[in-house]
Amino acid sequence: MLPTRGYATKGPTSVLEPFKFERREPGPHDVLIEILYCGICHSDIHQARDEWGGSIFPMVPGHEIVGRVTRVGSQVKRFKVGELAGVGCFVDSCRRCASCKEGLEQYCEVHLVLTYNGTERDKKTPTYGGYSSQIVVDENYTLKISPKLPPANVAPLLCAGITTYSPLRHFKVGPGQRVGVVGLGGLGHMAIKLAAAMGAEVTVLSTSKSKEQDARRLGAHDFVLSKDPTSLEAHANRFDFILDAVSAPHDLNAYLRLLRRDGVLTLVGAPPKPLEVRALSLITKRRTLAGSNIGGIRETQEMLDYCAEHNVTSDIEVIPIQQVNEAYERTLKGDVRYRFVIDMKTLGV
Numbered sequence: 001m002l003p004t005r006g007y008a009t010k011g012p013t014s015v016l017e018p019f020k021f022e023r024r025e026p027g028p029h030d031v032l033i034e035i036l037y038c039g040i041c042h043s044d045i046h047q048a049r050d051e052w053g054g055s056i057f058p059m060v061p062g063h064e065i066v067g068r069v070t071r072v073g074s075q076v077k078r079f080k081v082g083e084l085a086g087v088g089c090f091v092d093s094c095r096r097c098a099s100c101k102e103g104l105e106q107y108c109e110v111h112l113v114l115t116y117n118g119t120e121r122d123k124k125t126p127t128y129g130g131y132s133s134q135i136v137v138d139e140n141y142t143l144k145i146s147p148k149l150p151p152a153n154v155a156p157l158l159c160a161g162i163t164t165y166s167p168l169r170h171f172k173v174g175p176g177q178r179v180g181v182v183g184l185g186g187l188g189h190m191a192i193k194l195a196a197a198m199g200a201e202v203t204v205l206s207t208s209k210s211k212e213q214d215a216r217r218l219g220a221h222d223f224v225l226s227k228d229p230t231s232l233e234a235h236a237n238r239f240d241f242i243l244d245a246v247s248a249p250h251d252l253n254a255y256l257r258l259l260r261r262d263g264v265l266t267l268v269g270a271p272p273k274p275l276e277v278r279a280l281s282l283i284t285k286r287r288t289l290a291g292s293n294i295g296g297i298r299e300t301q302e303m304l305d306y307c308a309e310h311n312v313t314s315d316i317e318v319i320p321i322q323q324v325n326e327a328y329e330r331t332l333k334g335d336v337r338y339r340f341v342i343d344m345k346t347l348g349v
Contacts, residue, residue: 007060063130065130069084070134085145094112157304163295176199179200187269191245192220197306237261237285241265256289
């Protein structure tokens with residue numbers, strides 16, 4: 001076993017603090033990765049505080065991981081020692097169900113092995129995430145990272161990037177389409193960058209007028225103050241696709257009315273309580289309300305390659321791990337542009 005250092009929370013009301021644990025020795029198909037950077041996702045906070053229920057403690061969060069390969073198993077073919085590698089939201093799956101066979105492991109129908117707050121395929125051994133010094137992952141669930149991009153800025157692509165890329169690709173967003181992005185945060189800022197890179201005309205829909213300048217800097221062509229009914233009405237029946245990245249309670253119907261006939265609104269945010277949807281908001285224009293969950297390994301690698309080709313990364317604030325609890329509170333206040341990333345070398349300070 002490999003002695004490993006990290007930060008963990010011991011319960012839903014506890015702070016994150018130093019924690020020692022063990023990783024498995026790399027098997028024939030595994031790579032050992034020294035973690036360089038790990039992003040802080042809002043879902044880390046939800047799970048660390050057991051806001052979704054079922055959390056497993058002690059918990060080492062973190063699923064936006066970029067590091068360097070330090071050891072490879074005897075059968076590993078895709079990675080060499082010294083190369084950059086990434087780990088996203090899951091590290092294994094059943095590999096046998098229809099979803100896994102189609103490269104859609106995120107929808108595994110048997111057992112998806114989450115990077116943290118989950119269990120291995122034996123459904124007993126807990127998994128620990130990226131707020132740690134190293135991680136061991138099967139090469140088939142490990143991602144190649146281009147050296148063209150700064151690794152700290154790449155880390156959030158492993159969740160925020162693929163969470164927004166996947167629905168944009170699935171619903172074939174591209175040139176000539178009008179795309180709305182609801183919410184300008186960690187997910188929303190990546191949606192703007194990616195949709196703009198794909199050639200769409202991007203409009204940000206936000207409750208905060210102060211975010212307009214940043215929205216345009218990120219690539220948005222237009223900005224709508226969503227708490228102004230007049231502004232919303234002026235954009236009725238306009239959009240081909242809307243990506244809703246808001247995790248707080250909000251009125252879905254106000255945004256559904258902005259879709260043209262056969263338009264699609266996809267949810268990637270996860271509000272804690274159910275959202276009300278009026279049937280007529282969908283029926284009158286044959287609109288579609290959909291949801292999307294991260295991406296499979298193949299699509300995540302596609303996204304990383306696309307971002308390297310188009311020079312797309314996340315806007316970040318790098319912090320030492322000793323500031324992780326403060327970063328959680330600042331994330332809840334929206335006081336970050338747009339993703340915190342932990343510099344893991346500070347773990348040894």
